[in-house]
Amino acid sequence: MKTVSTEHWTYADMKxxxxxxxxxxxxNYNLIDMPSPKRxxxxxxxxxxxxxxxxVNQRQLGEVFVSPFDVIFEKGNVCQPDIFFLSIAKSDISxxxxxxxxxxxxxEVVSKGSVVRDYVEKQNDYQLFGVSEYWIIDPxxxxxxxxxxxxxxxxxxxxxEEAGIAHSKLLEGFHLTFExxxxxxx
Numbered sequence: 001m002k003t004v005s006t007e008h009w010t011y012a013d014m015k016x017x018x019x020x021x022x023x024x025x026x027x028n029y030n031l032i033d034m035p036s037p038k039r040x041x042x043x044x045x046x047x048x049x050x051x052x053x054x055x056v057n058q059r060q061l062g063e064v065f066v067s068p069f070d071v072i073f074e075k076g077n078v079c080q081p082d083i084f085f086l087s088i089a090k091s092d093i094s095x096x097x098x099x100x101x102x103x104x105x106x107x108e109v110v111s112k113g114s115v116v117r118d119y120v121e122k123q124n125d126y127q128l129f130g131v132s133e134y135w136i137i138d139p140x141x142x143x144x145x146x147x148x149x150x151x152x153x154x155x156x157x158x159x160x161e162e163a164g165i166a167h168s169k170l171l172e173g174f175h176l177t178f179e180x181x182x183x184x185x186x
Contacts, residue, residue: 006030010075015097023068027121029076034068037082037111040139044109044181045082048137052085052107055174062087062104063094070098071106073129079122083107085171102130105170110138123147127154133170142182 009031018024023034037045045066053064067080084103086094093101106126108118118136126134127149134147134154144166147154158167160178168174 008076011070011072011078012075014078023080025080026076026078027125032117034080035113037109041082041109041111044137044139045107047180048107048109048176049083051176051180052083052174055171056085060088061085061171062089062091065099065103071103072098072100073102073125077125077129079125081106081122082109102126102132104131105133105135105168106131107135107137110136110140112140115140123154127152133157133168135166135168137176137181139182142178144176144178144181 008029009026010029011026014024014026014031023036025032025034049064049066056062056064063086065084065086067082070078070080071084072078081103084107085105086099087104090101090104093099108114108122110118123134123136130149132149136143136145136147138144142161144158144160145156146158146166146168148157148169157169160166163178165178166176
């Protein structure tokens with residue numbers, strides 16, 4: 001991922017000037033190109049989404065979304081998380097265009113070109129804008145880290161490397177095993 005333009009871009013500019021199928025994000029009004037994901041990334045996204053969607057639907061908790069779908073935090077900060085969950089309590093921020101505000105839970109699958117963006121920039125942004133839980137699934141290092149928002153700051157709630165189970169704090173009972181995340185990468 002790279003910054004394409006440091007001009008002052010807004011969400012309205014993106015919608016007016018870029019093709020609808022474009023994959024861009026905004027961070028602090030800077031336009032960031034989102035390259036197409038690799039196969040391993042898509043496999044992990046697909047499997048995690050199936051598991052999360054089943055969990056959420058069985059309990060009628062809300063809705064699960066997959067990229068590309070805009071999350072508009074404010075006019076100069078727009079992202080397309082790999083996966084996110086929006087609770088019924090927050091359903092009023094969801095529109096056909098995207099969601100206007102913070103989802104409850106976000107998942108990013110790290111790619112070779114997104115390490116800094118996922119571990120630093122997006123983590124800071126999600127914390128700043130009040131995303132309650134942030135999962136980082138990293139196939140490069142075979143790790144899963146779950147951050148939970150506590151008093152405005154992320155704290156590691158669950159972490160897995162080599163073996164084990166990552167747990168959600170927000171969605172009690174939801175978990176992902178190391179094998180579920182990374183067996184498909186073999």
